[in-house]
Amino acid sequence: MPTELTLALTVNDEPVRRLVPAHRTLLELLREDLGLTGTKHGCDVGDCGACTVLMNGHPRLACITLAADCEGAVVETIEAVARGGDLHPVQAAFDHHVAAQCGYCTPGFIITLRQLFADNPNATEEELRHALGSNLCRCTGYTKILAAARDAQAVLQSRR
Ligand code: FES
Ligand code: FES
Structure with a gap:
């Protein structure tokens, strides 16, 4: 089993390519690697919804989603909700x-x-x-x- 993998996905309309540990979660990728701290780290076990993002147009709990499962995915976070300075x-x-x-x-x-x-x-x-x-x-x-x-x-x- 590889301990790291190169991951390519789209986050908030931007292409992202990163070498990540195989156990990294999507939440860690967003907050720690990409600096997108609007997505919150709450319970870490899929119970609270604080880490909800969109993945391919569906709400997804980032704390229980492996980054490795996001290859080719389109992810949207809270940072992309207000467009052009206008609140949704x-x-x-x-x-x-x-x-x-x-x-x-x-x-x-x-x-x-x-x-x-x-x-x-x-x-x-x-x-x-x-x-x-x-x-x-x-x-x-x-x-x-x-x-x-x-x-x-x-x-x-x-x-x-
Ligand atoms: S941090 Fe609570 S569900 Fe993800
Ligand atoms: S948990 Fe504080 S506003 Fe919802």
């Missing part, structure tokens, strides 16, 4: 509703919600809550997060 409607709604306190969970929530509304613009309340089931927040009590999510969904629907 989900980000703007979090700001408006003060839906972050410590903020540690926020990138994961925003990545999850952004993709939910891209895939399912008319997501029901049940679908919304189900999608957020793997994102934990210890501070807000979720009320403001859900209010922000509903507002962002309405803004995105009005743009269609």
Whole structure:
């Protein structure tokens, strides 16, 4: 078994090529090798959702994803969500509703919600809550997060 491998993938529209240890996680690659610290390191065992990124258009927990499994993948992190200095409607709604306190969970929530509304613009309340089931927040009590999510969904629907 090789102990290192050369990995090629796309991160936030940029090609990345790196020699990585075979046991390196995607989260370590993003935060430690690429300096993309917006993706948070929480539980490290796939329970909290703080490390959620998009991989090939689907939410993925970076802490339990081996970098080696990302060969050829397209990865998007929170750093790519605001474009040209403009907040994404989900980000703007979090700001408006003060839906972050410590903020540690926020990138994961925003990545999850952004993709939910891209895939399912008319997501029901049940679908919304189900999608957020793997994102934990210890501070807000979720009320403001859900209010922000509903507002962002309405803004995105009005743009269609
Ligand atoms: S840090 Fe990945 S799920 Fe908690
Ligand atoms: S705002 Fe602190 S964990 Fe969610």
